[in-house]
Amino acid sequence: MGRSRRILIAVSSIVVVVVALIVTARLVGAAPPVTDTYFLMDTVLTVKTSGGDAGAINSRLHELAQEVESLTSYYQEDSDTMRVNNGAGSGPVQVSADYAALLRTVLDVSQLSSGKVDIAISPVSSLWGFTTKQFRVPSADEIQLALSYSQHTQVRLSGQAVSLQDRRARIDLSGIAKGYSLDVMQKYLRTVSPQPRQVIVDFGGNLLLYSAGRKTDWKVGIRDPRGSGIIGYVRSGDAFVATSGDYERYFEQGGKRYCHIIDPATGFPSTANRSVTVITQTGDLAGSVGDALGKAFFCSTADEQQSLFDLVDDRVLGIVVIAADGTERTLGPISLTRTAGT
Amino acid sequence: MKRSDRVTAIIIAVAIILLVSSYALFRRPAGNTAVVSVDGVETARIDLLERTPRTLEVHGTSGVLLLEVPGDGSVRVIQAPCPDQICVHTKAARTAGDTIICVPNRVVIAVIGRGEVPDAVAQ
Structure with a gap:
């Protein structure tokens, strides 16, 4: 072998190594994503962005969530929710166009699900102490009385004018506001330039998975509602993922668990399921719809879940249910891959 | 040759x-680590491979949380000065991707490390 041939081999080997190093570095994330954590809406917002102007994108996403909070908050002075509630029993209140659109979307889901999700249930939630965190089990009479004015039929929406019929009626959009925030965030992400490579928004466990049309195959862990860690994962492209569960916000009394999601039919915390995860991808306000449907599926039996799913399967990719007895199942073209060892 | x-x-x-x-x-x-942050700023790292049981205090924004590291590769919150006790209810964090959150104290405990880590956890 000649000297020049040896040099050629040596040089080409070095080139191979350098290329391999660069490829490896890219694969394992040489440009690390920028992760930021914010606290608002009584929960945590974590944003993880790769590519684009990641830091600026994260803070803009936080601002958008703050704007949604000011619009929808049950507690903040001058939020549209507060103004509607203060006007209960007296004439209509003018709300912003965005708020009216959100209200219309959520009321539609209420109707579709025969009232299984209800933004007007909040007087009953308050009886249980979920608005003040002074938990107690109310009497059956108290619940019956409150139920009589705690239904979505109390809400009249005409254009941007909203009224609540009974002066004791109250609406609470806290259960939908995280999903709605993800809608607003997705709308912004679609227009931002330069586009980020990937954005994962985790808003209190509700997710927005965004990869600018890259057809990323996301691996979404499903939280174990009783143990620690996850029970498994599902695969999805870019999507909104909303979960309603009985394992985070609840209180116990006399050995019974009372979770924060009230079944609008009974006025009692729902016991039908441990958790429901809804994956939505397309359609107007898909994040809000997913969040609202999560509550509706959570308060439904297996048969009711199937009928509701048939009504919305054009807007929902799939759902993962962990029923009260711990059995899990999926509806739609998704499958749950169990984690090894669980 | x-x-x-x-x-x-x-x-x-x-x-x-x-x-x-x-x-x-x-x-x-290699190995799992619990990263503790208060109001988005990292304040401690706990090596979950360590076998000696111990407890440690985390100063949140409105009080002190007591963490237990039993030496079995996990960490949990055993005391917190908040009304809802969500963090105390949360099961011990062990695998990468697990989190324990105390919103009133702005404390996040997140486990990082190797293993089959999902992109995100729906919860």
């Missing part, structure tokens, strides 16, 4: 070793 062939063999061997070690180098370090 000729001398030149040996040189070629060595170069190829070195290239393979570099390739393999580069992958190991760029990977995250």
Whole structure:
């Protein structure tokens, strides 16, 4: 072998190594994503962005969530929710166009699900102490009385004018506001330039998975509602993922668990399921719809879940249910891959 | 084997070793670690491989949380000065991706490390 041939081999080997190093570095994330954590809406917002102007994108996403909070908050002075509630029993209140659109979307889901999700249930939630965190089990009479004015039929929406019929009626959009925030965030992400490579928004466990049309195959862990860690994962492209569960916000009394999601039919915390995860991808306000449907599926039996799913399967990719007895199942073209060892 | 062939063999061997070690180098370090942050700022790291049981205090924005590290590879919150006790209810964090959150104190305990880590956890 000649000297020049040896040099050629040596040089080409070095080139191979350098290329391999660069490829490896890219694969394992040489440009690390920028992760930021914010606290608002009584929960945590974590944003993880790769590519684009990641830091600026994260803070803009936080601002958008703050704007949604000011619009929808049950507690903040001058939020549209507060103004509607203060006007209960007296004439209509003018709300912003965005708020009216959100209200219309959520009321539609209420109707579709025969009232299984209800933004007007909040007087009953308050009886249980979920608005003040002074938990107690109310009497059956108290619940019956409150139920009589705690239904979505109390809400009249005409254009941007909203009224609540009974002066004791109250609406609470806290259960939908995280999903709605993800809608607003997705709308912004679609227009931002330069586009980020990937954005994962985790808003209190509700997710927005965004990869600018890259057809990323996301691996979404499903939280174990009783143990620690996850029970498994599902695969999805870019999507909104909303979960309603009985394992985070609840209180116990006399050995019974009372979770924060009230079944609008009974006025009692729902016991039908441990958790429901809804994956939505397309359609107007898909994040809000997913969040609202999560509550509706959570308060439904297996048969009711199937009928509701048939009504919305054009807007929902799939759902993962962990029923009260711990059995899990999926509806739609998704499958749950169990984690090894669980 | 000729001398030149040996040189070629060595170069190829070195290239393979570099390739393999580069992958190991760029990977995250082995073993699970719990990262504790208060209001988005990291304040402590807990090595979950450590076998000696211990407790530690985390100063949140409105009080002190007591964490238990029993030495079995997990961490949990055993005391917190908040009304809803969500963090105390949360099961011990053990695998990468697990989190324990105390909103009133703005404390997040997140486990990082290797293993089959999902992109995000729906909860």
